Amino acid sequence: MLDSSSEGSNATESDSSQETDYWPQDDLVLDGFIALACKYSPNSAPYDDDISDEAASSVDQAASPVDQAAFSVDQANLKQQSLEALTSHLPLLAQQLIKLSLSLDSAQFSENPGPTLKLILSIQSELDRTLDQIQSALHALYPIPPQSRCTRTNDQHHKGLKSFRLKGLYYRIEGPLLENVGSIFMHSHGFLHAPKLTTEDLQLQTAEASIRDQMTGFMLASSEEIKLAIEWLEGSEFNLVQKQWPMELFGINIQLEILMDLINRTTQLEEDEEHLSESATQLGKSLLPIIKLSRLFINKLMMRGMNKKYLPLFTEMRSDQMESLAGLARDVNGMVTQLMNFMRVADQSLASNISKFLTHTAKQLERDLLSGLSLFIIYFIPLIPDRHGFSMQDHLRSWFVTWCTQFSFAIQRLKDAAELYVNTSPALPESP
Template sequence: MAESVRKPPSSILEHQRHCWHYGDLLTCGFGRLRSKYHPTTAKRPDQTYIDNALAADSSIERVKTQLGLVEQLQSSLLPLLQGQINSLSLALDLSDLRDHPAPKLALILRIQAELDCTLDQIKYLVATLCPNLQPISNRTDDNHLKEFKSYRLCRLRTNFEGILSEQICEIFETADNIIKQMELSSAPANSSCADIDSLKKSLDRTVCGASDTIKSIADCFQASELAIAQHSWQDIRLEIEEQHRSILKKLNRSTRLKLKSDHFRAQSVIQLARLTLPIFKLSKVFFAKLSERGLARERVPVHTAISSDQINIIAESVDSVAERLHEIETFLDCANRRNGRSDQVITAAAILKGKFESPLFLVLLHFIPLIPDTEGLHRQKHYQDWCVTWNTHMSLAIHNFTLAAKSYTNARP
């Protein structure tokens, strides 16, 4: 009697075999897809296919082909991919998998095949649009290429072949681990994996990240060149904000009186630190004015006469500025310990001034003149006047700081 109780009914065994059939197909499929699409193992599409896809009798026909590919990507493939990863996440609902494993696994198997088809199409499309690109910094001659400048195309390729492909493969790996942890395949569960609930939360986070990347890929051809240049600004702008906040904290009199080692003590260092505050504030204001709350939200055309090299100058300006500001902050900390060299910070301040000149000039040349002046608002004049005023204030702030730094060289505290 006890033996018959311990032995599972044949229907349960059959149900388990049925689930494992689907589960094993899924785990095998997810492994194959990770190998096919992961940036470290993916193979580029055959060059012959790319050459045939772009074969045309004239440059006009080639542009028409490219425009057709972009339209297919934006209106069809990207929305399809977004829907499929959302469907995969919903199909991996833990309670549904526990209650109805077989039909849910069958559904996931169909979604898996659909994802493979969509990703394969996008992979070939991206390779066709971006066959053999020169490095961004070398393209000074593509002003006339409109939406097909190398900066946009390189960003498209990086977003898909690098960022999105890795995110999608992470989704596949997490989905695979969920199935194994729930014992829905014959493959053993990974003992180093987190619990099932944590895996599902991780999956949902990665799906959100992939959704953001899909939007970024769409923006490669929808957003203005100024907006695209600012794509990576956010983290560095926060870094500049933190640098500014750190100096303010070290200048705070109430905390300085507590004689904390990192707070500015010598009067000459305090004076120098105070003179950096306008520089930090104006740096923050500059990037804010050009960003989504300022110039980037104006109705600037999607493409201008700017080159990829010049877009890259604007894109990298925030990194260059943050680096110089970090040198200034480091000098203040060294000066506070009586071992600072002001010749280095004077050089950093001079370089900082130059790092603003190129992006400021490019914005005045390529973007501000194209802002439509509607309803008598005179938006162009507003931005032109703002640039002149901002430049005057920044020049004065750097001049005042440089004079004080030179005095510090001659008469250290």
């Protein structure tokens, strides 16, 4: 019979043996996360520096109107197969990332370190295969990274293979998605490596909790990016061109609030607060209808409240036209911001210059809005079905006629206010 000291010694040796048994697997898992992060970072896509002349020529031709008008069957089939691969592998990636997150549990490591590490090694292999398939599909879509902007191409009949959709999908995956996935791998490495950096329980718990919180953020971001990528695969062109509009509308709302605050202030303010002279305030008030009508226009194009599932997936718009329409809200936000910048310095600038800048920017804003409207009327309105005897097409056409009239009146009121501003503004004091 063993004495107590001998029994305790054997127990200690047994625990130590169990710990060292899984050290090789531990190192394999840590190295695996580093390898995955390096292999699938956005800057390590499998593009060869010495890409063949044939492949480069193919890409160059794909950007030309001639090639787009006569899209080869082989090219179309290859791209379609790549899209189908992404359709199946993106949801699979989401599932595997969830499995990885669930496997990184401190309690599991304490109770069953060996089996847990084996599970993580298996998940790493699954992720490697899935990401390799995703990256290969991207490489098939674009043998070399595409230009960010769409040139004029006759791809209006290519449906799901239009360059606007393919480039949007490419940059959604190659940018934000892979960046977040890479961060997940690096934080997974940090989570498993933390016990090697400290023997203090409190420090370890704090480190693991911090890494876990950051990983949760990257997991949520990756899940959202996968959903957005799938939308680029399966979404209608109507929805795709408006992806960034809500964010730009938020910016327009901010500028509108700033203008309203500025023109409603009195001169009895703190010296360091912005305020306008009476003549500049009247000029600023003439901008309100223009900005409000611009915001109303974007909201109407978005057709909020309407069931858009009845719209077809594809239109006969070219990719460059879709890109132009996609940037409409951004351009409107930019010009509204310019108008506000001019108003802020109205009392410190020549009245004639402010008048010229405001009217010129407002006219450019009108041209851009009407250009977007023409695309909407030609390509989207004819696709909207009647519902319960009500013609949404007639309603929208009538609404936009009224809007155009009101916007023209608003531009004229701005011109009148700008002319009055020039005639009534005091001359700027001469510099000493």
